Amino acid sequence: MFGSNVIGAAPASARGHYLVVADIEAARADLLRRSVEIGEACHDAGGVFHRSDGENRVSGAQPERKSYASFATFSDPHRNRWFVQ
Secondary structure, three states: OOOOOOOOOOOOOOOOEEEOOOOHHHHHHHHHHOOOOEOOOEEEOOOOOOOOOOOOEEEOOOOOOOOOOEEEEEEOOOOOEEEEO
16 A cells, blocks of 8 residues: 555565566666666576575576566665565
């Protein structure tokens, strides 16, 4: 849910939000057009969605465009962290 005064959590405390899209490159381009600072698309060479330590992370979308295999990250205006997957 989005909105002001919805929860009492401190800014930048929310982690693990996912924005699941059909085309990560198109979604990333759309966010960039809207002035959202978003990281480059990347994928895990080991086949896992992502690891928090960044191990095996490779720049660019997953070459075969497998479902849930590519991601990029951004922070919202409250500095909460999001994954675009």
